[in-house]
Amino acid sequence: MELLSGWWDDFFWGSVVVAQVFLASLVLMVIFGLIGAAAKLSGNRIVQKIANGYTVVFRGTPEILVILLLYFGSAITLTWISRLFNPDIKFVDVPPFWAGTVAIALIVGSYATETFRGAFLGVRPGSIEAAKALGMSGLQVFFYIRIPEMWRLALPPFGNHMLSLIKDTALISIIGLNETLFVAKQAIGTTGKPFTMYIVVGLIYLGFSTVITLTVMALERYGNHTVRAR
Amino acid sequence: MSFDLSLIVETVPKMLAGVGLTFQLLGLSAFLGLILAIVLLLMRISGKWYLDWPAQLYIYVFRGTPILVQIFIIYYGFPQLEFIRESVLWPIFRDPFGCAVVALSLNTGAYVSEILRGGVLGVDRGVLEAGEALGLSTTQRFIYLTTPIATRLALPAYGNDIISLLKSTALASTITLMDMTGIARTIVAQTYAPYEIFISLAIIYMILTFFLQKFIGLIEAYLGRYTKRES
Numbered sequence: 001m002e003l004l005s006g007w008w009d010d011f012f013w014g015s016v017v018v019a020q021v022f023l024a025s026l027v028l029m030v031i032f033g034l035i036g037a038a039a040k041l042s043g044n045r046i047v048q049k050i051a052n053g054y055t056v057v058f059r060g061t062p063e064i065l066v067i068l069l070l071y072f073g074s075a076i077t078l079t080w081i082s083r084l085f086n087p088d089i090k091f092v093d094v095p096p097f098w099a100g101t102v103a104i105a106l107i108v109g110s111y112a113t114e115t116f117r118g119a120f121l122g123v124r125p126g127s128i129e130a131a132k133a134l135g136m137s138g139l140q141v142f143f144y145i146r147i148p149e150m151w152r153l154a155l156p157p158f159g160n161h162m163l164s165l166i167k168d169t170a171l172i173s174i175i176g177l178n179e180t181l182f183v184a185k186q187a188i189g190t191t192g193k194p195f196t197m198y199i200v201v202g203l204i205y206l207g208f209s210t211v212i213t214l215t216v217m218a219l220e221r222y223g224n225h226t227v228r229a230r
Numbered sequence: 231m232s233f234d235l236s237l238i239v240e241t242v243p244k245m246l247a248g249v250g251l252t253f254q255l256l257g258l259s260a261f262l263g264l265i266l267a268i269v270l271l272l273m274r275i276s277g278k279w280y281l282d283w284p285a286q287l288y289i290y291v292f293r294g295t296p297i298l299v300q301i302f303i304i305y306y307g308f309p310q311l312e313f314i315r316e317s318v319l320w321p322i323f324r325d326p327f328g329c330a331v332v333a334l335s336l337n338t339g340a341y342v343s344e345i346l347r348g349g350v351l352g353v354d355r356g357v358l359e360a361g362e363a364l365g366l367s368t369t370q371r372f373i374y375l376t377t378p379i380a381t382r383l384a385l386p387a388y389g390n391d392i393i394s395l396l397k398s399t400a401l402a403s404t405i406t407l408m409d410m411t412g413i414a415r416t417i418v419a420q421t422y423a424p425y426e427i428f429i430s431l432a433i434i435y436m437i438l439t440f441f442l443q444k445f446i447g448l449i450e451a452y453l454g455r456y457t458k459r460e461s
Contacts, residue, residue, distance in 0.1 A: 030249075046418040059431070059439075060393075060432075060439035061435050061436060062396075062397040063397060064403070064404075065431060066432075068415070068418075068428060069424055069425070069428040069429065069432070072428075073424050075430070076425070163293075163443075167295070167296040167297070168296070170296035170298045170299055170402075173298075174404065181299065192310075193310055194306040195303065195306075195311055196307075196310070197307075198299060198302045198303040198306065198307045201302075202299050202303060205294065206294045206295055207320035209295070213294075
């Protein structure tokens with residue numbers, strides 16, 4: 001424990017970075033997932049093909065490869081673009097925070113696409129018909145029937161997507177994001193205690209996963225509060 | 231900005247030289263992970279708390295932490311501990327390949343045991359009752375009824391986990407192993423051509439994923455040959 005004194009605040013700020021990446025990528029992941037699901041459900045063949053390409057590519061490629069490609073690739077592309085306007089620019093640095101956040105959101109978003117699509121199709125047609133028979137408008141059906149039923153169906157897999165996101169944040173340390181794994185590397189450089197430091201990182205992630213799991217359980221209970229146990 | 235095709239032609243064979251290492255990591259970890267998963271599954275369904283609880287804790291810890299952290303704890307962390315340096319297992323933990331296989335197996339074992347448990351829980355109670363009525367013992371019911379049905383039920387999810395495992399093998403490149411990703415990272419560091427190299431490698435991984443999926447589909451069709459509905 002005394003070994004860790006002096007490093008607590010670094011690990012704390014590393015955890016804050018993890019939380020920031022998680023929240024930012026969560027928002028993006030939902031957006032990518034919803035766009036992907038809408039595209040797959042649309043009647044347009046070309047749009048469907050693009051969405052299928054998206055899910056095949058990001059589910060079949062190692063996460064670390066996507067992160068590296070986005071980080072180094074975007075740096076090269078942005079450098080090239082900015083040189084068009086100002087030839088004196090040598091190199092444009094892309095912040096690892098955003099390259100990593102977008103990368104993991106794209107990866108997990110490809111899984112979320114299937115979740116959202118499945119939840120949309122899983123809404124029982126009978127519920128929709130009943131609501132229409134009761135004279136609800138299209139918007140009312142959407143917000144009072146479709147969304148709550150989709151929510152119930154999508155929540156368990158969505159919880160797993162959130163766990164994937166939090167665990168994928170660790171990979172962003174590879175491109176130099178100063179999150180907990182990165183802090184541990186610095187701490188090891190000074191203390192020479194890799195086991196202790198990486199165990200701390202493991203415990204921090206376990207804490208994050210536990211909080212997410214408990215939150216999802218609470219949300220599931222809330223989402224099902226109108227469904228009577230059979 | 232240019233897209234150098236000749237560079238791709240030149241580097242793809244170099245990266246493919248690492249496919250053997252990728253397959254070794256995948257095959258060994260999948261095999262060892264499956265054994266571990268079966269042990270964990272038996273512990274969980276044993277009905278004895280002193281077997282069930284440790285298995286649950288194990289699964290919770292290994293599913294709740296990133297695989298990269300697990301790899302680092304084993305490869306960089308274990309040498310700090312004296313009893314590991316003095317144990318007979320030290321040759322394994324001294325070697326990055328051994329560490330990668332151990333970490334990947336421990337990790338996938340936790341996930342697969344939950345997949346198998348899902349399969350076991352999915353077996354129709356009626357089948358087991360019928361077995362009991364026919365005078366089969368608990369062990370016989372597990373071997374002749376639960377195992378084949380649960381295998382069939384768990385196979386699609388197991389296939390997805392094998393694909394996740396393939397993707398996780400790429401992380402071995404973070405502990406100096408020269409698998410396909412390791413080679414690609416070295417080439418990018420030399421040529422600074424991330425698009426050409428990483429996109430070609432992504433396509434190689436997608437082809438591997440595709441064939442793995444086909445292969446698992448064939449096993450699924452084989453195991454499901456009696457349950458196919460005639461239409």
